[in-house]
Amino acid sequence: MISFPVYFRVRQLGPDGTPTGPARTLKCDDPGTFTVGKSDDADVQLDGAAVSRIHLSLVLAARSVAVRDEESTNGTFVNGNRVAEVALEAGDRITIPGWELEFAPVEAEAQPGTAAPQAPPAIVLSRIVEGAGAPPPGPVSQLAAIFGSAPEIGLETIRASGHPVEEVRFLSVGGGLGSFVWIDHLRCYGIPAGQVATIGTETVPYRTYQRYCKNSQIPDHERLRSNSLSRPDNIWGFPGYAMREVGKRGFFKGIFQVFGEPTLAESYTPRAGDVFESLDVEARRIGWQQMFRQGQARGLRKTTDGRYVVAYQPRGEGAGGDRLRFIVADVVHLSTGYPATRFVDDFQNFVAQHPERRGLVANAYEEHDAMYAAIEQTRDPVYVVVRGRGIVASRVIQRLSEARKKNPNLQILHSIRSRLGPRDGAVYKRAKRLVRNNVEIQPFNWPKSCWGGDLRFEYERASEERRGVILNTLGGTSTAERSDWVEIAERGAEEGWYRVVYGSISELDPIEGQADRVRILIRTPEGHNEELFAHFLIDCTGLIADIRRSPFLADLLDTYNLPRNHAWSKQGEKRGPTGLKVSNDFEIEGLRNNRGRVYAAGTITTGGPYLAVDSFLGLQYSALRSVDHLVTERLHAVPDLTPFRSLGGWLKWMGGSTP
């Protein structure tokens, strides 16, 4: 339950993204939908050339608070990631060009020590939506009225609403990498582009992924953590990315690396930019633009004729005046990715309680370039605490070591929960994970055989509880072995600018009278306390996909009472809910409707029949399973991809001709 009033702290941002001037408070007394934009009609007016007339809405309901982008030209971001619509948690930062709105459910006390003599009064917003003069209902309430409360809806009802309706056979919701891979399979199996549609917020299928990469310090020229043969643009995985590169980096070096990995050489991984380039080529080949509808999916319902209807709010070019559109499809695929970044609890508490220090702490998956800029602008000593020992921590430390070239007085403190000796790696049956410099080493985020080896079979066959235990044992934090990362840690320790601090962070507080630092108390495994005063804390402990944060999925879960997977401890105790429950063919069985089928892919299926769902190859696996499922069930005329048809499709791929 949300207790009203709720508050948002509104700040103006300078060109470098750091707050300028005092914060104002936005107080919302009652539930309702409030618009923000530069138009006079907006409930909250914020100026700026890059702000749209109605840029976003704050949707305050009794049980949740959400932000919704209103087809803004330049986008709405939550914690640095562009969003369509997400439920907010305390401390979340909404940014639009030039402005930041921070969700602070409790009113922060006046800050002692801040220079502002008199805090400007809060803008109070309250709205009673009834009677004459009430604004016309927004698309969400329009949709609620059309859908009603029945779990199935007749096509006549949809048509009678007067909104445009389109019919296709196959529809994918998300328009990201998972949708791309699924549609690529359909197209290569022989389904014409005219029978397929996809709804997504981004015109380019890898845009969201690229943003996550940039935030976590993987610019386009950096290498990903991915196999040569995991090509989201090629369903056969051949020729791999390595072969593409062989020409560029010298024949023998390239051949040797692929041939010798991981025994004789470091594992090959492709550059982010090369992956994007190859996706552009495949998008053109399969006619992505023709199938793509830009917009936000708002709701899905079964239809009375054994199909599905998905409502979406168009945006971007050609969105026109329609506030809602419908697509009716026989088969729907959901791949909406991470709903929004959710952070570990202590971090979330800190940002909720001390919004004014929000700039001093960041999760590595949110945009935090301003920190590096601030570090590089000075030559004063700067202390940065990096928490976590996974691959993102490796990348952040790499970025910080680059910043040291501009600021040699930068000190990196690496907070790691416990010491990890060479023999302390995870154990599964007869095998043990390698440990180097306190970090478990693994080329990819799961052991390789999880994708297509014995572990895939074993995990798929296991009971729910056993799956949970396997997931816990095989997953966990690990990083890839890269000589440059080892070198940074070793050189840094030797020269005294990199230090590992063992223990868990037990306290994270602001320091009175010092606005530019936070106090971090670390409880060491020996029971001592180590107190650190840091200018910045970068949390690299992970990204939690909380599917209820997506209003689209939350509505689906509630309407059809869909079951979810659960996390389990290593000891087999049941923990909180994770992804949507799907069958081994990635079908959401609770949504089966006569001959209609709904499938899901990606991180929203975490905890299900496959471990590596959130990876390129995992997306290909789930696409293959679900499309093959349609073939075996003889549904909707999907032809089988037999060996010779497969060869034919591949030859077309090689020649660059449309499938």
Add this chain to the structure above:
Amino acid sequence: MTPTLAGRIQTRILLFIVLGLPITLIYALAVNDFIWFWPRMEVFFRFIATVFLIGLILDPVYIFLQTLRWDRDWPFAYQFFFSIVEFGIALALAANGLIPWLDSFDFDDGPEIWTAIWHFTVVFIPMFLALLGPLSVFFIRWRFKAAQFGKI
């Protein structure tokens, strides 16, 4: 590669049939100046079948080695190395007269041994290359099915 025992055996049989046998036929003909004379060609088939059998016997050993690896995989370098080991074992056994259907004289020494080495090389290289990816062109589910064929 992350094969299971069933995957190894199926893939081995397929490669033997579609690459091993036809290449051996061409090789045997080439060695005999493209004159069909079965008594002089037969030894090549017997020999390649021996290497194939030794591979099958060693497959469970490889599977055991995989279980000791955290990734439970079989790197290409291992595949390359152990293929040569299989050939070496076949050669050594034959040279010592331990393979009843192979005449030890053929593998003893001298120019015949080079004929065997070349034979192995021309069969082995295409097989190895097929594993690097081309097999997936025909069988897209192969890589997810631990090197087995058919639907997942």
